[in-house]
Amino acid sequence: MRRRRDPTKLLAHFIQEKKKIAFLVGAGLSAASGVPVFRGEDPNAIWVKRVTSMGTKAAFLRDPVTWYNEFWFPLFKHQYTRASPNAGHEALARLSNLDPNLLVVTQNIDSLNRQTREAWAHQDKLVEIHGRLGLYHCSSNNYCILANETWAQAIDVFGPELAEQIEGGGADSSDPVVLTHVPRCTECGTGYMMPLALMFDEMYDSHAFYQSDKALAAFEEADALVFVGTSFQVNISNLAIEAGPRKRGIPIFNFNIRDGLAKGGGRRYDVFNIIGPAEETLQKLLEQVEACLEKDSLGRVETEKHREVLGGTLCVGKADFRTTHEVGNTVSNHVVCNKCLSQPSANVPATPFTSSDQPGQAKSGPSYAFETFPQPIFSFPFSEEDVEIDFNPCYGRLSHPDSRLEANIDSTWDRLSEEREAQGCSALFNAVKFRLAGCLLVKEGEARPMKLLLELWLTDYKTARGTNHASIAPLLQADGLAAHKDAQVYLSQKLGVSAILCTQDGDLVFIERSTKGVADFQGYIDTPGGHPEPGNLGLEFPLSPPSAFTLIQTLHDPANAALLKQRIRHEIFTSAAQEVADEVGVPLDKLETPKLLGLVRQLEFGGVPSLTFLVNCQCRTSDVHKYYAAGPKEGNESTKLLFINKQGVTNFLTIPDLKLAPAARGSLELFIEHTL
Structure with missing residues (x-):
């Protein structure tokens, strides 16, 4: 159990x-x-003292003086003088x-x-739904109220003599409080002043208080x-x-x-x-x-100071992932940090390719800026067992304090939907995605291998289009850096995957992106890719209260949390093969288990991250041609396939004005560094 x-x-x-x-x-x-409590086994419980019969407005109106002297003051006198x-x-x-x-x-x-x-x-976050001692209202007109905050101020209602009897006598005094008359309402002059406390014959809406x-x-x-x-x-x-x-x-x-x-x-x-x-x-x-x-x-704050653990770490330089330096004297038992996930690169100009660009207009010119992680000094690629998942709400996106910037998420989505409809494209579909907050290399002891730790929570595609892919992305980064020392804290940072597909002939498979119906880099050369789908695991975003509660229960149970993290990791790895099957048409049983090469961040989109996987297929290049010609599930996203032998990849990247998507270029850099 x-x-x-x-x-x-x-x-x-x-x-x-x-x-x-x-x-x-x-x-x-x-x-x-x-x-005293109202109910229960306590002999002093208030409700054992005929409160249900006397604690009514009808009983008060029958004889207000007796009601105060024999019921109200004896019952609640102590609460005015001693309780704290x-x-x-x-x-x-x-x-x-x-x-x-x-x-x-x-x-x-x-x-x-x-x-x-x-x-x-x-x-306003405190509601006194049964009223408050020391406040009174008119028995005839409930809107008449004397707002006395304490019993001492009740002098305005009952006069100084009665106030002195109560305060001077104290809770332990045997001297009774004797009221000779009940004051009339100072507003209407007709009703009696009765305590502003809900009586048993009154409704909760009987007074606005x-x-x-x-x-x-x-x-x-x-x-x-x-x-x-x-x-x-x-x-x-x-x-x-x-x-x-x-x-x-x-x-x-x-x-x-x-x-x-x-x-x-x-x-x-x-x-x-x-x-x-x-x-x-x-x-x-x-x-x-x-x-x-x-x-x-x-x-x-600084993602735990960029995970710089005292005692020795190896840190990734924020200006260039491929530049490393040591902090401390050793490189063991600690964490390798990824500063670039929390600070923008110092040498990359902020000229974003934004969602304001018209759909269907491919960008020409040199390739866009990207960054890759980790460095080739580590043994790669990683298998699924070499990756650990930290799935925690603390890695979620923060809402920007400026509501106008937050409103940009919905307005951008609405505008893009209208543009796609006008062009006859399929409707935009929002779905839950993983949010990558950090990517760390972790080593626990000299004898154990280095592992890659992914810090994840949830976001969705709409939030990504309204933050990372929007023209306000640089502003969100600047504000995040100023307020939280984290340039990505206001961004979606949805996690994508890219697949370097390699045939038995040693050819790498690329697609040419369609000029219609895809969101970004229309007409560019790209690798097959997409996103791991949290929805496949029953996760949703935004989380409904029942789902949030169930998920939090899961995360607080070590066994269930470990199982969920394993399922997330498996979803991320298998998604790379699934994207190949969907976009190229190669059956899943012809694909080998994906191997992780590293991470690419597209700086035009606020550093939106994608993981690059090497996927070897057990078929010839000619077979891949046939599978694609048969019509893959998502064949509308591309117009043709391109094949580059892996030995010629380095020369391929030197082609002038090559229209290669930044995620694909970064993925090829990782492929060259870690496999060739």
Whole structure:
């Protein structure tokens, strides 16, 4: 039976990723502050003291003076004078400041959430759905309200004599608070002033202060629902579960002193019970979140300082992948960094081939700039077992703070779709892709071989067209470098693959790209290529809340995470052979297992990366001709095949004004360096 991962860590991961989290807080949060709970086994529980019969607006209107003297003041007097926030309240305030998409809906009227030392940066992220002690409203006109923040200010309602009785007597005083009359509303002069607290015969929408619409909207939109110290016997708990988990399958996290919510039962949603006092369990959650954010910052800022590990690394120079230098005294037990993935090349001008170029107009002139990795000093090519995958949300793209630049993603996609439709081309198809954030050479000990580590998350084709392939790519790079010391942090960086296809005759197979129906480099010579498809593994982007939760669960389970990473690696390797089959027509059973030669980055497109594979085929050049003539699956993307014997590749690259796509040129450079 698979061991379930720590639910506190799962929730911390949600908060780290700025997911929409809705907290519903009950009386258990304030128990450590000395405030009695409403239900439960505690003999001092408020609801055992005839609150359901007296806690109604009808009971108040029957005799307001008696209601205050015999019910309200004896029941809640202590909360005005002695209670103070505990560590649980402080943790919620801090969590709210860390995640602006987190909303706290409290059922408590003690106002302790608003008295924390940690100031709420977003005051609108706290909803007091049952009201607040110290506030009063008119019993006749609910829009009449005196906004007194503390009991001391209740002097405006009841006068100085009563205020002194309560504050002077204290919670332990046996002197009763005696009210001789109930003030009338100062706005309308007719209604009595009653506490702004939801009574048992009132609805959640009976007063605007309760913000019930805002709370229900948060439950409906949340990626996860969190209960803290609640008995699940109040209607708002059922409304929250119905709005989120039951309708959309989002998970529930229950912080309680006992299992208050059962698991299973054929439900669509998962329930995670975090057992213990709220002041302790919420602090542990906060610690986990801060630990995640600290770890994430290491991955965001300079990609962990470009992976330059103290004690000795071999680093790749950012101006030229094929130039290396040592940092420290040794080259062992550490990481080889790829600075070019986080900083633009210093010697390449920013003259991008952008999505603003008209479809169908091939670019002429010299080949475009590219960079390759790794250096020929390492033993290549790599087999599938020589590659490791780090699949983690911290490698995802960051949204640019300027909403206008983010809007360019949709506008670019819409424009390109209209242009293709006008030209009679097939419609653009968006699909999930892998995002490559880093490519590192890793060596763990002298006796173990060097491995290639790919740092991956998810993106999609539309985001790539609106960032890497758009005219704003240089601006996004500059802003990313300035704000995060990472030029690619605002770019899609979708991962592609290129295949160097070699026949039994020693000929390399190229395609000539169509002048219609392909996005870039129309009419150019290119290698067969495309993308590994995360969709083949059941991955999607953007992640829906249920999919995100399932994926995070998988990544937090070592065995399942390892299996997923193996499947991702296999998808990347097999995609190279699949592209050959789709674009050239050579059957998969005629292709040998692909070998990885390295990485090529196209600088015109913000350094968009592609992995180059060597794919040997078990057939003659003439057979490849026949397969292509029969009509491959994606034959519309090319117009003809070209064959260059591998011994003549070096001379081929010297042809003046050769219209060779940059990914293909970079792939041939890797082929020459690592195989010839």
